[in-house]
Amino acid sequence: MQDIENDVRCLIAEVLEKDQAEIKPDSRFIEDLGMDSLKALEILVAVEKKFKITIPEQKLSELKTLVDTVNVAKEFLAAKEKANAG
Template sequence: MADSVTDKVKKVVSRQLKVEESLINPDSDFVKDLGADSLKSVELVAAFEEEFDIEMDEEAALNVRTVGKAIEHIEKSMKEQGKSGADPQ
């Protein structure tokens, strides 16, 4: 079975921020909990775009603070851009 959006987001976050997947949960704050700085945050947005084949407005994406909000933002973008694979609501 294909990974859900949530699983994929965790994998991308883990890979980009060098944090174990088990430590990443929807409430994790990218900056406070996962150690993202401005450089890592910009890379993370690019990695999400690449992983999900979507375009994200960089300002809106960088305003997302937590993993849970990122999942919501990505699912919304996927839906708007006609990409399949969003997690069932």
């Protein structure tokens, strides 16, 4: 699960043009890291692509920090694994 956090941090750092060290678990995307709506969508797509999952756009408003994003990614990864197992 640590790998997921690292992967997501790496994606966010790339989109926001920040060093990975600047992406703290609870840094707020908009207020602390200067994210805009287009970059938020880009992060959502990048996470979907990385983990081959589909995250509904309604979830976008929940992605406010690294922790939030990792949790959403885990939620949909778990759903995917469950579906594959079933």
